[in-house]
Amino acid sequence: MTTxxxxxxxxxRLSTEFTPFGTVMYLYxxxxxxxxxxxxxxxxxxxxxxxxxxxxxxxxxxGQSFMGDLAARILGDGLIDWLLDxxxxxxxxxxxxxxxEGALADLTAVGRETVANYxxxxxxxPILKQALExxxxxxSESMFVAGRLALRGDPPFLALAWLGDSPxxxxxxxxxxxxxxxxxxTAARWNADTGVKGTVNxxxxxxxxxxxxxxxxxxxxxxxxxxxxxLSRLTTxxxxxxxxxxxxxxxxxxxxxxxxxxxxDPEHLVRIAEFVPDETRxxxxxxxxxxxxxxxxxxxPPEPDEQPEPASPAAPGQPVxxxxxxxxxxxKVHKPPATADRAAARLEQIRAWQSAARERLIGARLALDQIxxxxxxxxxxxxxx
Amino acid sequence: MAYTVPAxxxxxxxxxxLLDVSGSMGEEINGKPKIEIxxxxxxxxxxxMVQRSTKGTTVAPRYRVAMYAYSSQVTDxxxxxxxxxxxxxxxxxxxxxMDATDTAAAFREAKRLLAAEIGNLQDSPAPLVCHMTDGEYxxxxxxxxxxxxxMQMEVPDGHVLVENIFVTDKALTQAISDPKTxxxxxxxxxxxxxxxxxxxxMSSEIPPTYASVMREMGYQLxxxxxxxxxxxxxxxxxxxxxxxxxxxxxxxxx
Numbered sequence: 001m002t003t004x005x006x007x008x009x010x011x012x013r014l015s016t017e018f019t020p021f022g023t024v025m026y027l028y029x030x031x032x033x034x035x036x037x038x039x040x041x042x043x044x045x046x047x048x049x050x051x052x053x054x055x056x057x058x059x060x061x062x063g064q065s066f067m068g069d070l071a072a073r074i075l076g077d078g079l080i081d082w083l084l085d086x087x088x089x090x091x092x093x094x095x096x097x098x099x100x101e102g103a104l105a106d107l108t109a110v111g112r113e114t115v116a117n118y119x120x121x122x123x124x125x126p127i128l129k130q131a132l133e134x135x136x137x138x139x140s141e142s143m144f145v146a147g148r149l150a151l152r153g154d155p156p157f158l159a160l161a162w163l164g165d166s167p168x169x170x171x172x173x174x175x176x177x178x179x180x181x182x183x184x185x186t187a188a189r190w191n192a193d194t195g196v197k198g199t200v201n202x203x204x205x206x207x208x209x210x211x212x213x214x215x216x217x218x219x220x221x222x223x224x225x226x227x228x229x230x231l232s233r234l235t236t237x238x239x240x241x242x243x244x245x246x247x248x249x250x251x252x253x254x255x256x257x258x259x260x261x262x263x264x265d266p267e268h269l270v271r272i273a274e275f276v277p278d279e280t281r282x283x284x285x286x287x288x289x290x291x292x293x294x295x296x297x298x299x300x301p302p303e304p305d306e307q308p309e310p311a312s313p314a315a316p317g318q319p320v321x322x323x324x325x326x327x328x329x330x331x332k333v334h335k336p337p338a339t340a341d342r343a344a345a346r347l348e349q350i351r352a353w354q355s356a357a358r359e360r361l362i363g364a365r366l367a368l369d370q371i372x373x374x375x376x377x378x379x380x381x382x383x384x385x
Numbered sequence: 386m387a388y389t390v391p392a393x394x395x396x397x398x399x400x401x402x403l404l405d406v407s408g409s410m411g412e413e414i415n416g417k418p419k420i421e422i423x424x425x426x427x428x429x430x431x432x433x434m435v436q437r438s439t440k441g442t443t444v445a446p447r448y449r450v451a452m453y454a455y456s457s458q459v460t461d462x463x464x465x466x467x468x469x470x471x472x473x474x475x476x477x478x479x480x481x482x483m484d485a486t487d488t489a490a491a492f493r494e495a496k497r498l499l500a501a502e503i504g505n506l507q508d509s510p511a512p513l514v515c516h517m518t519d520g521e522y523x524x525x526x527x528x529x530x531x532x533x534x535x536m537q538m539e540v541p542d543g544h545v546l547v548e549n550i551f552v553t554d555k556a557l558t559q560a561i562s563d564p565k566t567x568x569x570x571x572x573x574x575x576x577x578x579x580x581x582x583x584x585x586x587m588s589s590e591i592p593p594t595y596a597s598v599m600r601e602m603g604y605q606l607x608x609x610x611x612x613x614x615x616x617x618x619x620x621x622x623x624x625x626x627x628x629x630x631x632x633x634x635x636x637x638x639x
Contacts, residue, residue, distance in 0.1 A: 031440065032395075034441075037442075039442055039443040124442060130435075131433075131439060
């Protein structure tokens with residue numbers, strides 16, 4: 001099995017992993033605040049796959065909880081381990097919900113211990129440390145979207161789960177949005193100490209019910225299923241202007257196959273591939289998430305007349321006796337690790353984009369944009385050396 | 386005018402503190418000088434603001450803070466407006482009592498700062514002026530007209546909010562038994578001193594969004610309650626300062 005754990009320490013521009021069953025696109029962009037401060041992002045993205053199986057998790061660590069990035073990692077890693085242990089298709093969404101809730105409860109054991117033992121960096125200002133210690137008692141929290149695809153299951157199946165307001169979308173081979181049920185509530189999340197808050201949403205179906213599954217965090221700031229054009233635009237924009245909130249995505253696009261279409265007829269497969277032009281995969285579906293089953297939202301937790309002289313700054317003999325808790329050291333800056341084989345990695349990415357486009361899993365335009373960007377990066381590296 | 390704009394890095398909330406450091410602040414309440422109670426409460430509100438701004442160890446600059454101490458003159462404690470990220474690095478000053486009480490001068494300073502800033506706050510939450518005192522002005526004149534002018538300044542999110550923390554046991558006719566369950570002061574609440582009535586008139590009504598945040602902190606302020614917190618219990622001072630940092634940080638319905 002191949003496992004991808006996307007770094008929280010730096011940006012991962014739109015990338016694709018070309019697999020036997022299709023292609024998995026993913027991206028990770030830290031918020032403006034995190035980029036400015038040189039700190040890690042609160043989202044976490046991971047997936048693991050082999051020839052016929054994939055499990056993925058996109059986790060949105062909750063700001064104002066204790067180190068939301070921590071809960072996001074525990075949750076993401078724990079969920080894909082658990083999802084890949086599923087031996088057969090869950091009976092239905094309700095049964096799967098019970099199973100997911102059990103898994104999430106089990107994860108609190110490691111979550112509780114990890115949060116309790118987490119050492120805050122020494123260099124943090126005392127006020128920030130005090131604030132974080134108050135949050136530690138509250139716990140570390142994360143929302144998530146996650147899923148498991150089993151193409152050799154008997155029957156082949158797709159099982160999806162989400163908690164919180166991170167969007168999840170699935171599209172079938174006819175380009176229609178699959179009704180997954182309600183979008184999660186903003187107040188719902190997993191607490192590393194106390195477990196699930198709110199309702200876990202689930203969906204279980206046959207593998208041939210979907211051609212594409214996308215899960216992403218609200219930092220993507222998109223109201224509908226992301227199109228190739230949107231992904232390309234965001235990737236370009238975020239190079240110079242990072243998003244307001246952490247943004248991350250996993251977008252799985254499946255090759256037509258007997259398992260994914262339910263048809264053994266190769267002619268049929270060819271017909272679908274020929275019939276569907278590039279720009280309809282992905283299908284632009286403005287406002288599509290609004291078509292989901294509606295659900296009630298849970299309650300979430302002039303000019304001055306006088307121009308006095310500006311006040312004088314504090315000086316000796318003034319009302320300031322002393323200052324508390326001064327700490328002049330800055331926060332640690334995480335720099336992207338130097339990569340000796342960066343060029344080789346880019347070549348691999350170029351091949352993956354080419355393969356995905358050749359299989360018509362993505363639009364040619366998106367593939368070309370990404371390949372051009374990778375080639376430009378290589379040229380920049382060569383120029384700088 | 387719903388006070389619903391959340392404090393974010395791109396639309397930070399501006400909070401201006403006006404802190405009375407006159408000589409009487411050296412007097413003790415339950416064996417502790419008032420000025421120390423104020424310093425402690427100020428520290429707590431800074432911690433709370435930082436807490437509400439964190440993403441991991443990142444402190445998002447959701448708040449911008451100015452802090453003025455006043456006695457016979459006004460002193461800029463922070464050297465201009467600082468973001469909550471900068472405040473986390475600087476810490477909070479421990480105050481010490483000085484001499485007279487020129488409340489009007491402090492409000493004039495707040496008004497000057499607001500006039501300079503308000504044009505840049507059109508997408509931000511309505512600014513808040515948090516005034517803390519333990520007694521009536523004895524120089525500089527009546528601050529009420531200036532406070533009223535400040536309360537008329539506005540941004541699309543609402544008029545500028547003015548809050549008063551009155552550290553005294555002579556403002557209410559009935560003592561507050563439990564600050565956590567206290568419903569607050571409204572226009573009908575009988576007050577025991579003319580200056581308390583003045584400060585009440587200088588206090589904005591608590592917006593529902595602020596009340597909602599305060600509920601999350603465990604306080605039960607009633608609808609229609611004013612941003613006026615009279616009392617000499619440290620818990621009331623803490624409640625008052627907690628209110629000053631209660632700008633919503635996530636989208637909320639009023």
